[in-house]
Amino acid sequence: xxxxxxxxxxxxxxxxxxxxxxxxxxxxxxxxxxxxxxxxxxxxxxxxxxxxxxxxxxxxxxxxxxxxxxxxxxxxxxxxxxxxxxxxxxxxxxxxxxxxxxxxxxxxxxxxxxxxxxxxxxxxxxxxxxxxxxxxxxxxxxxxxxxxxxxxxxxxxxxxxxxxxxxxxxxxxxxxx
Amino acid sequence: xxxxxxxxxxxxxxxxxxxxxxxxxxxxxxxxxxxxxxxxxxxxxxxxxxxxxxxxxxxxxxxxxxxxxxxxxxxxxxxxxxxxxxxxxxxxxxxxxxxxxxxxxxxxxxxxxxxxxxxxxxxxxxxxxxxxxxxxxxxxxxxxxxxxxxxxxxxxxxxxxxxxxxxxxxxxxxxxx
Amino acid sequence: xxxxxxxxxxxxxxxxxxxxxxxxxxxxxxxxxxxxxxxxxxxxxxxxxxxxxxxxxxxxxxxxxxxxxxxxxxxxxxxxxxxxxxxxxxxxxxxxxxxxxxxxxxxxxxxxxxxxxxxxxxxxxxxxxxxxxxxxxxxxxxxxxxxxxxxxxxxxxxxxxxxxxxxxxxxxxxxxx
Amino acid sequence: xxxxxxxxxxxxxxxxxxxxxxxxxxxxxxxxxxxxxxxxxxxxxxxxxxxxxxxxxxxxxxxxxxxxxxxxxxxxxxxxxxxxxxxxxxxxxxxxxxxxxxxxxxxxxxxxxxxxxxxxxxxxxxxxxxxxxxxxxxxxxxxxxxxxxxxxxxxxxxxxxxxxxxxxxxxxxxxxx
Numbered sequence: 057x058x059x060x061x062x063x064x065x066x067x068x069x070x071x072x073x074x075x076x077x078x079x080x081x082x083x084x085x086x087x088x089x090x091x092x093x094x095x096x097x098x099x100x101x102x103x104x105x106x107x108x109x110x111x112x113x114x115x116x117x118x119x120x121x122x123x124x125x126x127x128x129x130x131x132x133x134x135x136x137x138x139x140x141x142x143x144x145x146x147x148x149x150x151x152x153x154x155x156x157x158x159x160x161x162x163x164x165x166x167x168x169x170x171x172x173x174x175x176x177x178x179x180x181x182x183x184x185x186x187x188x189x190x191x192x193x194x195x196x197x198x199x200x201x202x203x204x205x206x207x208x209x210x211x212x213x214x215x216x217x218x219x220x221x222x223x224x225x226x227x228x229x230x231x232x233x
Numbered sequence: 234x235x236x237x238x239x240x241x242x243x244x245x246x247x248x249x250x251x252x253x254x255x256x257x258x259x260x261x262x263x264x265x266x267x268x269x270x271x272x273x274x275x276x277x278x279x280x281x282x283x284x285x286x287x288x289x290x291x292x293x294x295x296x297x298x299x300x301x302x303x304x305x306x307x308x309x310x311x312x313x314x315x316x317x318x319x320x321x322x323x324x325x326x327x328x329x330x331x332x333x334x335x336x337x338x339x340x341x342x343x344x345x346x347x348x349x350x351x352x353x354x355x356x357x358x359x360x361x362x363x364x365x366x367x368x369x370x371x372x373x374x375x376x377x378x379x380x381x382x383x384x385x386x387x388x389x390x391x392x393x394x395x396x397x398x399x400x401x402x403x404x405x406x407x408x409x410x
Numbered sequence: 411x412x413x414x415x416x417x418x419x420x421x422x423x424x425x426x427x428x429x430x431x432x433x434x435x436x437x438x439x440x441x442x443x444x445x446x447x448x449x450x451x452x453x454x455x456x457x458x459x460x461x462x463x464x465x466x467x468x469x470x471x472x473x474x475x476x477x478x479x480x481x482x483x484x485x486x487x488x489x490x491x492x493x494x495x496x497x498x499x500x501x502x503x504x505x506x507x508x509x510x511x512x513x514x515x516x517x518x519x520x521x522x523x524x525x526x527x528x529x530x531x532x533x534x535x536x537x538x539x540x541x542x543x544x545x546x547x548x549x550x551x552x553x554x555x556x557x558x559x560x561x562x563x564x565x566x567x568x569x570x571x572x573x574x575x576x577x578x579x580x581x582x583x584x585x586x587x
Numbered sequence: 588x589x590x591x592x593x594x595x596x597x598x599x600x601x602x603x604x605x606x607x608x609x610x611x612x613x614x615x616x617x618x619x620x621x622x623x624x625x626x627x628x629x630x631x632x633x634x635x636x637x638x639x640x641x642x643x644x645x646x647x648x649x650x651x652x653x654x655x656x657x658x659x660x661x662x663x664x665x666x667x668x669x670x671x672x673x674x675x676x677x678x679x680x681x682x683x684x685x686x687x688x689x690x691x692x693x694x695x696x697x698x699x700x701x702x703x704x705x706x707x708x709x710x711x712x713x714x715x716x717x718x719x720x721x722x723x724x725x726x727x728x729x730x731x732x733x734x735x736x737x738x739x740x741x742x743x744x745x746x747x748x749x750x751x752x753x754x755x756x757x758x759x760x761x762x763x764x
Contacts, residue, residue, distance in 0.1 A: 098325045103280060109732075116732050133321040141313035148275045148310075201640075201647050204735025212743035286555075293555050378463075378470050381558025389566035452679045457634060487675040495667035502629045502664075 065182065065190035068092070068127065069168040070156035072139060074146060080154050082188055085123050089210045092182040094127040094158075094170065097137055097145040099178045105197050106179030107149060112200065113207060114153050121211045126155035129170040129178060134160070185210045242359065242367035245269070245304065246345040247333035249316060251323060257331050259365055262300050266387045269359040271304040271335075271347065274314055274322040276355045282374050283356030284326060289377065290384060291330050298388045303332035306347040306355060311337070362387045419536065419544035422446070422481065423522040424510035426493060428500060434508050436542055439477050443564045446536040448481040448512075448524065451491055451499040453532045459551050460533030461503060466554065467561060468507050475565045480509035483524040483532060488514070539564045596713065596721035599623070599658065600699040601687035603670060605677060611685050613719055616654050620741040623713040625658040625689075625701065628668055628676040630709045636728050637710030638680060643731065644738060645684050652742045657686035660701040660709060665691070716741045 067082050082090060093110040095102035114124040130137045139157060146155060158167035173182065176195045183192040183206055192206055244259050259267060270287040272279035291301040307314045316334060323332060335344035350359065353372045360369040360383055369383055421436050436444060447464040449456035468478040484491045493511060500509060512521035527536065530549045537546040537560055546560055598613050613621060624641040626633035645655040661668045670688060677686060689698035704713065707726045714723040714737055723737055 098321055100326055112730075112732050116730075116736055133325075136313070136315075136318035136321050138313075141318065144275055144310040144313050149277055199643075199647075200731040201643050201735035204732035205647055205739035208736035208739035209743055212740055289553075289555050293553075293559055376466075376470075377554040378466050378558035381555035382470055382562035385559035385562035386566055389563055452675055454680055487679075490667070490669075490672035490675050492667075495672065498629055498664040498667050503631055 062189050062191060064188055065090075065184040066169070066172045068125075068156060069159040069172070070127075071159045072157050074139075074143060074155045074157075075152055076154035076156075080123070080125055080156070082184060086188050087186050088120075089117075089122045089186055089207060090182075090184040091122060091124045091207060092127050092184065093124065094129045094173075094175060094178055094180040094182070096128065096130055096132070096178045097142055098133055101197065102179040103149075106181075107151065109181075109198065109200060109203065110153070111151065113203065116204060117207060117211065122207060124153045126151065126153060127158055127169060128155055129158040129167055129175065129180075130160075131166045131170060131178075134165065183207065183210060185213075239366050239368060241365055242267075242361040243346070243349045245302075245333060246336040246349070247304075248336045249334050251316075251320060251332045251334075252329055253331035253333075257300070257302060257333070259361060263365050264363050265297075266294075266299045266363055266384060267359075267361040268299060268301045268384060269304050269361065270301065271306040271350075271352060271355055271357040271359070273305065273307055273309070273355045274319055275310055278374065279356040280326075283358075284328065286358075286375065286377060286380065287330070288328065290380065293381060294384060294388065299384060301330045303328065303330060304335055304346060305332060306335040306344055306352065306357075307337075308343045308347060308355075311342065360384065360387060362390075416543050416545060418542055419444075419538040420523070420526045422479075422510060423513040423526070424481075425513045426511050428493075428497060428509045428511075429506055430508035430510075434477070434479060434510070436538060440542050441540050442474075443471075443476045443540055443561060444536075444538040445476060445478045445561060446481050446538065447478065448483045448527075448529060448532055448534040448536070450482065450484055450486070450532045451496055452487055455551065456533040457503075460535075461505065463535075463552065463554060463557065464507070465505065467557065470558060471561060471565065476561060478507045480505065480507060481512055481523060482509055483512040483521055483529065483534075484514075485520045485524060485532075488519065537561065537564060539567075593720050593722060595719055596621075596715040597700070597703045599656075599687060600690040600703070601658075602690045603688050605670075605674060605686045605688075606683055607685035607687075611654070611656060611687070613715060617719050618717050619651075620648075620653045620717055620738060621713075621715040622653060622655045622738060623658050623715065624655065625660045625704075625706060625709055625711040625713070627659065627661055627663070627709045628673055629664055632728065633710040634680075637712075638682065640712075640729065640731060640734065641684070642682065644734065647735060648738060648742065653738060655684045657682065657684060658689055658700060659686060660689040660698055660706065660711075661691075662697045662701060662709075665696065714738065714741060716744075 065082055070079070073079055091113050093106055095106050110124055110126060113122070128137070128142055142155070142157065158169045160167050161171065173193065179196070181192070181194040181198055181203070182190060185191050191210060242259055247256070250256055268287070268290050270283055272283050287301055287303060290299070305314070305319055319332070319334065335346045337344050338348065350370065356373070358369070358371040358375055358380070359367060362368050368387060419436055424433070427433055445464070445467050447460055449460050464478055464480060467476070482491070482496055496509070496511065512523045514521050515525065527547065533550070535546070535548040535552055535557070536544060539545050545564060596613055601610070604610055622641070622644050624637055626637050641655055641657060644653070659673055673686070673688065689700045691698050692702065704724065710727070712723070712725040712729055712734070713721060716722050722741060
């Protein structure tokens, strides 16, 4: 589950966003934990497990700490999972977090962000920490309690650590309050 | 659940059949119990409850006794629930019983068979007896045990009753064997 | 699932009945379908699956047709699954159908009815037809739809068949009404 | 869910421990997060929801960080939920974390620890932080993801904070590594 080496999460490459004001990006969300849920609207495991789990993450955590983004990574049946179909799907399944359409590739069925992350299929859950590092990439059914613990771990560890960058080091919040 | 008056089940009016050899019709299936499961591929309750229940009916009963037919009764989002989309859906959800596309209406969003049966939405389960009478019409979530009992009731009652029509009366099967 | 040969269901041998007026017996219930659910109050599969299924059978079928009986077949932890413990269990789990305590054996841990039926463990479901024949004996998790169909099959087949015994043959009910 | 005021968790008062080496106490577990799951073996909601959740907590978190303790808070049917019955229950439900028997009261049906915590019933989940403070007390069904997040929050916040006591202040672990 945990990547062998922790690396910076590659930026999302998205053709269009639904349910979003502007264009979310990992760069702009630096400082928050970001949960990216890659799915396809006609993937049974995504519909029965992934989407409900993504909605539960969005409901459990404070949006000031955790941003949930859907990513529609279509790698099959492209003709019937276009933007309009996705729009109807989001409406019927009452999904209100931002969902990006993964940028199609010129050279094959797998879209660009999906390829960059070397995802093995859908659903895939990405957990990205406040500093933009990819901390977990889970393909398939992740357990709710485990996911709750992992996300909360990222929420807490980062906020409590001294954060140093070229501008200096800030005192961890929990020491101050 | 039970219709106030038991009436002959109106014939299905179908634009095209998938997963079928030829064109199933209630008339041609006279003598069998027929279960018609009306659904839409983007209806959450159909996907989580109706489709699994339809598959379970098909797995529980002998096809010599019970025919399961899907009916795609699209009354919203027509543009993204066309034949190709349905085809991909049936493939991904491994549905192998025949599914008819309810004939669109010229005058409104509700397709013709759906209108004839005055269905209130999807999923809707129709139970039709061996003599073509509509015995149950259930909108929403029907319980598995209840459905198992209702279908088995139709399987048994009809085969064991003397069957009389204008051509005379046949001896019930169970008396002969 | 189906016994190799259909035989008469051995009578229940019960030390005491709870939730019952008098002492139910298979002999006295001849004419009805009888569902016997053998369980132990400390058996996890009985509690999570068997008891809820038994309650659902009792709720689905008319008591004029189908009698549901629990049978507490204690073959382990005898000291803590006595009558008082069972009483508390029935109260907490809101079980209101009659439950018999299987008669302990003088010679071993397996009680008498359990031994007679050669049950392999708990939960075990027995389906007995209107004429007292053991038609199904299922150890473990039986599927709700399957059970609904089996019970309904017994309800219908027997009532609709001509019933012959040494006293003669009666006309099937469904022909008369 | 969150107590109005965060107070020190009262010590557990236990008549006997099962599945334990010695006698666990909150005092001795200072430094770890402690999850106490109060239940009764004949409480349906405890069996269907509380016990599985307690087992999942024990499986999800490292025992170096989180200790899971069961607490058998019998307030009804005392005669049939004694130590031997509990023993059989723990065996059948494969519970291997320590379980304490809440000390019966001399003056009423509610045992002592249950009374101290003013629990409203079973199941009740207590979350106690590394410094022995009662941080959450949840009566009824708590959601798995929420519980995962709460426990992880306690695991992380405390380990990362400077910990001061009469012996001085230690540098938080996360700053050192």
